[in-house]
Amino acid sequence: MTFLSPLRRAWAHRALVAALVRRELAARYRASALGFLWSLLNPLLLLLVYATVFRFVFAPRADVRPYALFLFGGVLAWGFVSSSLLDAIETFRSNGPLLRKTTVAPEVFPAAAVLARLVHLVLALPILGAAIVFAAVRGGVAPGAALAEFPIVLALLALTVFGAALAVSALAVHFGDVRDVVANLLTLAFFVTPVLYPTEAVPERWRWLLRANPFASFFSGVHDTLFHFRPVAWSDWLWMAGTAAAALVVGSAVFERLRDSLAEEA
Amino acid sequence: MSGAEPAIVVAGATKIYRRYARQAHGTLKSALLSRRVSRRGEGGVVALDAVSFTVAPGESLGVIGSNGSGKSTLLKLLANIMRPTRGSVAVRGRLAALLELGAGFHPEISGRDNIEITGLLLGLTKKEIAARFDDVVRFAGVEEFLDAPVKTYSSGMAVRLGFAIAAHSDPDVLLVDEVLAVGDEAFAHRALERFSEFERAGKTLVFVSHDLGLVAQRCRRAIWLDHGRLAADGPAGEVVARYRERVAAEEGERRSAVAGLGGRIGSGVASIEVVRLLDREGRPTARLRSGEAATVEMVVRAPEALSDFVFGVQISTVAGAIVFGTNTALEGFRAERFAGDARVAIEIPALDLAPGVYALDAAVHARGGAPYDYRRDALRFEVTAERAGTGVWSPARRWSFSGGVRWKD
Numbered sequence: 057m058t059f060l061s062p063l064r065r066a067w068a069h070r071a072l073v074a075a076l077v078r079r080e081l082a083a084r085y086r087a088s089a090l091g092f093l094w095s096l097l098n099p100l101l102l103l104l105v106y107a108t109v110f111r112f113v114f115a116p117r118a119d120v121r122p123y124a125l126f127l128f129g130g131v132l133a134w135g136f137v138s139s140s141l142l143d144a145i146e147t148f149r150s151n152g153p154l155l156r157k158t159t160v161a162p163e164v165f166p167a168a169a170v171l172a173r174l175v176h177l178v179l180a181l182p183i184l185g186a187a188i189v190f191a192a193v194r195g196g197v198a199p200g201a202a203l204a205e206f207p208i209v210l211a212l213l214a215l216t217v218f219g220a221a222l223a224v225s226a227l228a229v230h231f232g233d234v235r236d237v238v239a240n241l242l243t244l245a246f247f248v249t250p251v252l253y254p255t256e257a258v259p260e261r262w263r264w265l266l267r268a269n270p271f272a273s274f275f276s277g278v279h280d281t282l283f284h285f286r287p288v289a290w291s292d293w294l295w296m297a298g299t300a301a302a303a304l305v306v307g308s309a310v311f312e313r314l315r316d317s318l319a320e321e322a
Numbered sequence: 323m324s325g326a327e328p329a330i331v332v333a334g335a336t337k338i339y340r341r342y343a344r345q346a347h348g349t350l351k352s353a354l355l356s357r358r359v360s361r362r363g364e365g366g367v368v369a370l371d372a373v374s375f376t377v378a379p380g381e382s383l384g385v386i387g388s389n390g391s392g393k394s395t396l397l398k399l400l401a402n403i404m405r406p407t408r409g410s411v412a413v414r415g416r417l418a419a420l421l422e423l424g425a426g427f428h429p430e431i432s433g434r435d436n437i438e439i440t441g442l443l444l445g446l447t448k449k450e451i452a453a454r455f456d457d458v459v460r461f462a463g464v465e466e467f468l469d470a471p472v473k474t475y476s477s478g479m480a481v482r483l484g485f486a487i488a489a490h491s492d493p494d495v496l497l498v499d500e501v502l503a504v505g506d507e508a509f510a511h512r513a514l515e516r517f518s519e520f521e522r523a524g525k526t527l528v529f530v531s532h533d534l535g536l537v538a539q540r541c542r543r544a545i546w547l548d549h550g551r552l553a554a555d556g557p558a559g560e561v562v563a564r565y566r567e568r569v570a571a572e573e574g575e576r577r578s579a580v581a582g583l584g585g586r587i588g589s590g591v592a593s594i595e596v597v598r599l600l601d602r603e604g605r606p607t608a609r610l611r612s613g614e615a616a617t618v619e620m621v622v623r624a625p626e627a628l629s630d631f632v633f634g635v636q637i638s639t640v641a642g643a644i645v646f647g648t649n650t651a652l653e654g655f656r657a658e659r660f661a662g663d664a665r666v667a668i669e670i671p672a673l674d675l676a677p678g679v680y681a682l683d684a685a686v687h688a689r690g691g692a693p694y695d696y697r698r699d700a701l702r703f704e705v706t707a708e709r710a711g712t713g714v715w716s717p718a719r720r721w722s723f724s725g726g727v728r729w730k731d
Contacts, residue, residue, distance in 0.1 A: 071442055071448055072442040075435075075439045075442050079428055079431050079435060079439055082430075082431050082435065083428055083430035154443070155403075156403065316404065316405050317340070319398070319403045
């Protein structure tokens, strides 16, 4: 099971990963007056922009109203994906001294980068909860038991992101252009992933293209659990599990291939 | 730990830095074009070449060698930061590496949090860290600054804290790389004490240093790396002496190649033609044993007759500290006349210098100090000794004990 060894090593050093995550969060908010509220402010701001633009400039489809609520979960989850990967790209550069001078297992760094962003996401969930309650009181939506499936969707998404983070973090040590490639791919992916729109908005004959996007099923899952409150389709579960497994296999393979050189190059 | 199993086994360890390590900012394009990423070529820098040795538990091993000889690479292999290209490196027991003290510190977070992270990096559990916390803080002397971010620490404080954490991590094997070069005297003293405690506790110590005296003093055994190869392995005093001999020889070659260029000032009214160090048989030498007789001899020439002249010599360490200097004026000789060639010799019945490399200046000058010919660093010589000690003086000595004290053979 070599494809699991980075995951296993990160788990073996979980106390260290947790400490790195705490350090990351503490260092980020140390000198700021608003502290961790910043991690809420950014998605809220985005949400406001999207909700306004799409409410008044383009009329949203009937099946995604209230649109702000529809957007919320997807924007949060996308923020987690993109910032995790961008942080992972920087992680070996910023932790270079640690890597070169101590005997640490290098996978703890991408793991900590992803987990720190996951913590941001989880910290924003109470606001999402409040928004759901608000919408329910106003009578727009009826929350259901499918909400309980969201943590599973999130866990599979986190594993996928960790797999991708392993690959990009190790590659970024060798190639300066990884950052630009990934940043541009993320911008592109944002629009070809059902974040701003539901899968149903895509014409039937182009759906297969959406299917080819590994992230699509996760965002269907996010919308199902957090907006439609309906159970996630089995096909989506399979896609998610398959994507997570594939990401871990490929990410671990790339990482294992390059791990010897990390301490030399970072 | 059983005495039979070695603590460290290095077998044929070879480390080749692959060539793409040379270019820091490679691009995907160039890699795709040259397909270099997927190729494990032999083209590279050989940092370590088939090095083998074992270290027994409780042994302290010094590692010496010039810059670029592979010492740091060896330590990184031992610390499992890198893996050997060929061969194997095995370390038994918990290992702590003092490679760059405080390297893991994050400047923005507090000393307290940094202690925890560094402890975890060294493989301690949270419980173990909590148990050692107060000792670490006391050793480092950072009590008042625990909750301040590490960026507010002086560099000395950060180094002390880094050392304190590693030193309290209770390792079976401790790797030390030049850490004593950074702290102040008091810190170096405490650090050395801590090493002695390790030794008494039967821990294994690998000690890399440019301070040869310290290696000879601290370690029973030493290895000498030369261009990635194991050049010598044996008792520390012997290995250090052989290394010094080589350095002195290379230095001599280098010096003779640039003879005349090395610091020589003066009016030229008189000139020093030859400076030599003679052993007790009167043969020129660059290497002496401490306590032996030695003679500094110079041949000086004055084309025109002089009535104001002083001959002087001065011995310094290569680091520049003056060990001894004298001249004919200081010693009460009153100049009358000097013309043509003259041989000037100073006999020293016992050259009681500590082991090391020394530089000798020779001069002929006017009484007021104006140099006729002043040759700085005119020659270098090496002093060897079987007995270690600190400082530059190594007098003949004898210990005696009486009463309730006994020594092992």
